[in-house]
Amino acid sequence: MESSGKNLIIVGAGISGLVCGVYAQRSGWDTIILEKALNPGGVSTSWVRKGYTFEGGIHWLIGAKEGVPLHDIWTESGALQANNPISFRDPIYTIIDGDRKAELHRDLKTLSKIDRRDRLALALLRFHVWCFTFFHSPVQDIAGVKARHPRGFSLMEFIKMGPAVILTPWLMAFSAGTYCRRFRDPLVRNLLETVVDPRINALSLIYTLSSFTSGDSGYPKGGSLVMARNMADTFTSLGGEIRYRTTVLEVVREGERYVGVRTSEGLLRADAIVISADARTAIDKLFAEPLQDGWARRMRRKMETAQCMFVAIGVKADLSSRPRCARLMLREPLHAGGLVFDAITVNNYSGYEGYAPEGCTPVTAILPGACYDYWKAAKENGNYYDLKKEVIAAFVRVVSEFYPETAGKVEVTDMATPMTYQRYCDTFEGSYMSDWRPWRFASTAPLRYKPGLYFTGQRTAFSGGLPVAAETGRRTAQHLCKDYDIEFVSH
Ligand SMILES: Cc1cc2nc3c(=O)[nH]c(=O)nc-3n(C[C@H](O)[C@H](O)[C@H](O)COP(=O)(O)OP(=O)(O)OC[C@H]3O[C@@H](n4cnc5c(N)ncnc54)[C@H](O)[C@@H]3O)c2cc1C
Structure with a gap:
């Protein structure tokens, strides 16, 4: 891709920074990613100790199924390649309680064999999960972007998502744990509580279960590190540069415009800067004065x-x-x-x-x-x-x-x-992902903040995890392209 002559700095080589970097670089930005750690991937990482690989990131990857919009981001960003095919374990979970044991399979059928008193609760669970089978994290173009391969949202997709959209406000109103308590058998209850943290909302439970039943959740071979390295390699093969062990100390503003970042090596200028590092940390640490916009104040007050x-x-x-x-x-x-x-x-x-x-x-x-x-x-x-x-x-x-x-x-x-x-x-606070409690709407950071400055990543959208990192990474790259009148090239 021919350079647009515009320079971009991305703070952080986590999944959102890498997704944003690949799309921006492919669209003609000259991009440098500055990463304080030694490796790409951010909190989505695995490491080796004395010959043992410890998977400290991906436990399930949503968007694993071909044809699903999120899958396209994983392939376009180079995350999923021939070297890391997805496997789909089944049973998904097993519970062992003394002499009792039960399994949660992708079709949810085995649950019915456990306790007949839970037949109604199970039928409802299967119905709720079915409603979300056609619900996929929407991936579409932002208004006004010039996309070489435009991506919309068809009426049919919208209709298919209807049942899930109707259920969503209700499922957001109470916790996953409350949902699980409908089951009388403690074995089933505890088994379902394995799927997501019981304190977050029930929507996350149903959405995650549906991603299992529809075959959209799996584990890429080699796990987090292979996936992050694939993305980093894709980014550098497009001409992008990653500087590891480089901590951004401050995002620098001149007048109304953000013009670069300060590291221990001095000021690095750019036409635009993207913060993919945790926005909640950034608003207090990465500016000459902590940000005091309404969303930043709400974030300080409400974010768990x-x-x-x-x-x-x-x-x-x-x-x-x-x-x-x-x-x-x-x-x-x-x-x-x-x-x-x-x-x-x-x-x-x-x-x-x-x-x-x-x-x-x-x-x-x-x-x-x-x-x-x-x-x-x-x-x-x-x-x-x-x-x-x-x-x-x-x-x-x-x-x-x-x-x-x-x-x-x-x-x-x-x-x-x-x-x-x-x-x-x-x-x-050393958090490992964002948190979405029932009826809590902690403020999110805007993708497009002020001239020259953008955010992306887990604090910029609900609900959290890798899907949000991927989708916001792409959307931020689109904002960049739109604002600087550059064609967005996805693949
Ligand atoms: C144990 C564990 C299990 C998980 N399991 C799953 C799962 O199964 N499925 C799922 O979807 N999600 C899972 N997640 C969550 C998911 O990994 C994260 O939500 C996602 O990776 C967040 O990506 P991000 O790019 O938004 O942020 P981050 O990963 O936080 O990336 C930000 C990057 O910015 C860098 N950085 C920060 N400050 C600076 C600075 N000043 N200068 C330079 N660089 C800086 C950081 O080092 C980091 O690399 C899990 C996370 C953990 C820890």
Whole structure:
């Protein structure tokens, strides 16, 4: 693509920054991405310890199905290529509670075998999920952009989404946990609570389940790091540049216009700047004065963060006969980060090619909940590492209780807390994704802020996760093209 002669700086090589960068570069912008970490992907990342790959990002990728609008963004941005085909696990989840065990399959049928008292609740669940089968994150052109390959929203698509649109306000009004409580059998209830954090709204639960039943959610081979590297390679192959270990300290304004960014190496000028780093952090840290626009003040006041601890162990044991993803109902609660867990969801990566030496298995768990203050205090008090060791030891005990073949076979351990996400990616309160509670509308950052300055990523739209990163990355690139009268080229 011929250069438009316009320079763009993107702050952050997370998924939204990479999507935006690929589209902008392809459309003729000369783009530099500045990334404080060593790798692309932001919080969507995986890493290797002593031969074990720990998947610390993608657990499911929505937009995995060909023909779905989001899938096009994943292919156009280079995220999905021949080297990372998608696999679709089934059962999606298994629950183990003492002697009882149940599985959640993509067709949801097995649930009916569990408890006949839940027939009505199950019929409703299947109906709600069906309504969302035709609902896809809309990907369309913004008004007024010159797109080489225009992308609209057909009347038929709109009609198909009708049932989901009608249900949406209702499902947003209460939590996923409340929805699950319609089921009388605790086994089914707990199984469904595995799908999303029960505190977020029921819409997220139904949307996620429907993405499983429709085959739109899967896991790309090689996980987060392969996907992010694919995107970074696509971006650089188009002529873009990524500078790692480069922290943006300030976005610089001259008069009414934003003109560049300051790093430790000095001022870097550009025609436009995109902030893909966490906007909630950015409004306080990346400007000469904290931003005081209405949306920024609302964001400070209302935004809740989704925090978690991520625990990972590598065991010298073959767990291929164990469930891929199991909710383990604990006899003794597990204490971690000032929180108490009656159950944990354990991911078993046996059979994932190249993730561990022969006969060995990476095992991980996300422990969600507000624990930033706890870990921050631990850092300040100097007992951070001791407390982490206690959590890891408790996790090892749980895994060996449920899977005795792992006892005494742990070769490597690792753990991330909100302090880790804050240190590596500067997410606000070390959050790992955005949070969407019932009837909460925390303010989002505008994609197009002031002359020369744009936002993208997880704080710029509901609901969160990778779909939002992808869709807002594309939309921000369209705003850039529209404002500078450049044709938007998607592929
Ligand atoms: C354990 C875990 C599991 C998850 N599972 C899923 C899942 O299964 N499905 C799903 O859809 N989503 C999942 N998510 C959420 C998803 O990964 C995120 O919502 C998404 O990656 C956010 O992308 P982003 O580009 O908006 O932000 P980020 O990933 O935060 O990217 C921002 C980038 O900006 C960089 N940066 C920040 N400040 C600066 C600065 N001053 N200078 C330079 N660079 C800077 C950061 O280092 C980072 O690379 C998960 C996340 C985690 C942590």
